[in-house]
Amino acid sequence: MLSAQDNRLLTETGEGTPMGHLFRFFWQPALLSEELPEPDCPPRRVNILNTYMIAIRDSSGRAQLITPVCPHRGADLFFGRVEEGGIRCVYHGWKFDADGRCLDVPTLPDNGQRQKMCEKITLDIYPTREAGGMIWVYLGPKEQMPEFPELEFTQLPLNHVFVTKKYQESNWAQACEGGLDTAHFSFLHLPIDKNRQQAKGAEFVGQSSADERRLQWIRNDGAVRFSIISHESGLVLGGARHADPGDTYWRISQFLMPNHGLAPNALPGETMHGQCWVPIDDTSHWIFTYSWNPDRPLGVEEVKRFRTGASIHSEVDENYMPFRNKANDFLIDRLDQKHKSFTGIKGVSEQDAAIQISQGLIADRTKEHLNSSDIGVVQFRRYILDAARVLDNEGLLPAAHSHPELYRLRCGSHVCSDKIPFEDVMVERFGNKLGLATELPPQPTQQVAE
Numbered sequence: 496m497l498s499a500q501d502n503r504l505l506t507e508t509g510e511g512t513p514m515g516h517l518f519r520f521f522w523q524p525a526l527l528s529e530e531l532p533e534p535d536c537p538p539r540r541v542n543i544l545n546t547y548m549i550a551i552r553d554s555s556g557r558a559q560l561i562t563p564v565c566p567h568r569g570a571d572l573f574f575g576r577v578e579e580g581g582i583r584c585v586y587h588g589w590k591f592d593a594d595g596r597c598l599d600v601p602t603l604p605d606n607g608q609r610q611k612m613c614e615k616i617t618l619d620i621y622p623t624r625e626a627g628g629m630i631w632v633y634l635g636p637k638e639q640m641p642e643f644p645e646l647e648f649t650q651l652p653l654n655h656v657f658v659t660k661k662y663q664e665s666n667w668a669q670a671c672e673g674g675l676d677t678a679h680f681s682f683l684h685l686p687i688d689k690n691r692q693q694a695k696g697a698e699f700v701g702q703s704s705a706d707e708r709r710l711q712w713i714r715n716d717g718a719v720r721f722s723i724i725s726h727e728s729g730l731v732l733g734g735a736r737h738a739d740p741g742d743t744y745w746r747i748s749q750f751l752m753p754n755h756g757l758a759p760n761a762l763p764g765e766t767m768h769g770q771c772w773v774p775i776d777d778t779s780h781w782i783f784t785y786s787w788n789p790d791r792p793l794g795v796e797e798v799k800r801f802r803t804g805a806s807i808h809s810e811v812d813e814n815y816m817p818f819r820n821k822a823n824d825f826l827i828d829r830l831d832q833k834h835k836s837f838t839g840i841k842g843v844s845e846q847d848a849a850i851q852i853s854q855g856l857i858a859d860r861t862k863e864h865l866n867s868s869d870i871g872v873v874q875f876r877r878y879i880l881d882a883a884r885v886l887d888n889e890g891l892l893p894a895a896h897s898h899p900e901l902y903r904l905r906c907g908s909h910v911c912s913d914k915i916p917f918e919d920v921m922v923e924r925f926g927n928k929l930g931l932a933t934e935l936p937p938q939p940t941q942q943v944a945e
Contacts, residue, residue: 497860497876504880506666506857508774509545513887514879518544519635520886520896521753522643523773524783526550527660528628531558535577542775544634548621549573551593554580558630559593562619591618627651628658629783639892644902646755647932648769648787657786657793657801661809661817663848667754667772667780669858670851674756674770675875677734677746678868681717683846685710685837709908712736712744721870722917726929727894728752728901730878732871733917734759743913745920749904749930750875752882752895757906758807763924764790766797767906768807778856781815784808784844789932809844819845821852903932 497505508515525541531552539550541560549563549572561582563571570586577583581598583590590599595618603609622633622640627649633640643649648656663670673679716736724731729750738744746759749769758768771783784807786793804810809817819825825840825848832839840846865873882893895901909924921928 496863496865499861501876501880502857502860504883505668505860505876507777508667509777513883515544517879517883517886518753518774519633520639520641520892521635522624522631522633522641523754524629524660524771524781525560525623525632525773526630527658527783528558528625528630531630535579538573538575538577538582540573541632543632543773543781545774545776546634548632549575549582550630551577551582553577553582553593557593558623558625560621560623560630560632561591561593561595562621564619565589566616566618589616593620595620627785627787628653628656629785639896641896642899644751644895645899646751646769646902647767647789647905648785650903651787651789652792654792655788657798657808658784659801659808659811660781660783660815661811661844661848662779662815663782663852664779664821664856665848665852665854666777666857667774669854670780670782670847671750671754671756671772672872672875673847673851674758674772675732675748675750675871676869677732677748677759677871678717678719678721679850680746681713681719681736682837683850684843685714686835687837708738709744712738716744719868721868723871723874724918724921724928725874725878726901727898728904729755729895730871730874731904731921731929732759732874733920734871735917737913738910741913742910743915743920745909745911745917745924747907747909747921747924747930748871749906750878751902751904752893753879755902757904759906759908760806761907762909763907765907766793766806769906770807782809782844804842804844807844809842809848817845817848820848825849905930905932 504513508518525543530539534552534554534556536552541548541550547563548560550560552558565572565584567587567589570584574585575582581590581592588601592598597613597616600609600612603612624631624643719734722733729752732748734746736744748759749757754772756770761767766786766788768786773781801808811817825845828839838846840849885891905925911920918928
């Protein structure tokens with residue numbers, strides 16, 4: 496359990512809080528590229544880390560996050576007109592480009608006064624990058640802005656990647672903990688029908704013919720043994736289950752500073768999955784989900800499955816609100832729960848959300864009773880709390896802040912002899928003990944969606 500003080504430290508990310516301070520030193524996904532589908536399209540509101548911004552895509556196709564406040568009279572630029580290389584406030588027509596430069600002040604006479612005002616006034620903008628089908632923002636001190644993290648999915652051609660997001664009404668940390676807690680796979684996501692047909696229908700395990708055996712191993716061994724390696728950008732978490740006689744089935748996930756988690760499903764060649772839990776405020780957040788395959792483009796049917804809620808993805812409406820949500824009790828089917836699935840809720844993402852939200856808007860960790868299966872959650876808390884304290888007390892940033900290459904990490908599963916220690920399992924599965932992708936493909940030029 497945590498003390499009430501540490502629970503606040505973990506969960507509060509507003510400006511001026513230690514955890515909020517830490518988050519602001521790292522690039523955060525702000526919205527999906529598809530939300531700004533073409534040059535000069537309407538602006539989008541963005542709320543993350545208690546910061547309200549406006550996202551625009553200018554005539555050149557460049558995405559940019561800007562302050563919503565027009566420096567003239569404070570009008571909200573969400574109502575602005577995106578046109579010809581900039582955004583124009585509809586109150587008095589003042590216009591700014593994506594770099595914040597004032598281009599036009601039509602309320603002044605064109606006798607030199609306009610030019611002087613344009614040179615004097617600027618619009619605040621936020622450092623913005625577009626990569627991996629997402630638009631990212633940096634909200635920390637600009638003089639300490641890090642290089643962009645080299646997450647593998649951001650370095651691949653876009654046809655190797657699928658991304659989406661969903662809204663969740665809970666604090667970010669309990670959702671992050673849920674993603675790192677792989678012990679619950681033996682319960683929360685299981686079908687209860689043990690026949691062959693039902694096993695093949697399990698969406699959460701993977702996409703290969705080996706699904707059936709993996710499902711059996713997960714069902715038969717709920718007492719997961721965890722091994723954890725701490726490194727400069729986070730944690731490698733290996734969960735071991737008994738497989739066939741003499742073998743161990745490993746599910747290997749990653750926690751990456753400060754709010755990414757990579758899922759443990761993929762065997763070699765299969766598509767990998769990850770999530771980033773981005774606070775809106777202390778009681779709600781966006782979950783950005785990404786699937787990528789470094790070896791091949793994603794298939795049409797594969798993407799179709801993701802769009803309809805397969806794997807870690809959720810089926811969402813046009814506002815990225817899950818169809819199955821708190822307001823409708825996740826459309827729980829008690830008959831299905833009685834005869835087919837552990838929860839009666841359709842979708843792995845929705846099953847996770849139902850339980851995470853049921854913990855309360857902010858989980859009360861002072862009343863927990865943890866055990867050995869929770870070691871991954873315990874290590875995550877220790878890691879992130881230590882980083883926030885060190886930054887708050889000593890002004891020292893984690894090593895990951897200045898080493899973008901430390902984010903080239905992979906996740907996945909592996910079957911091997913039960914005599915092999917975890918570090919050797921990592922080397923056998925990934926080529927090194929941290930799961931580092933040693934060869935990085937050239938970063939693609941980002942294309943504007945047609």
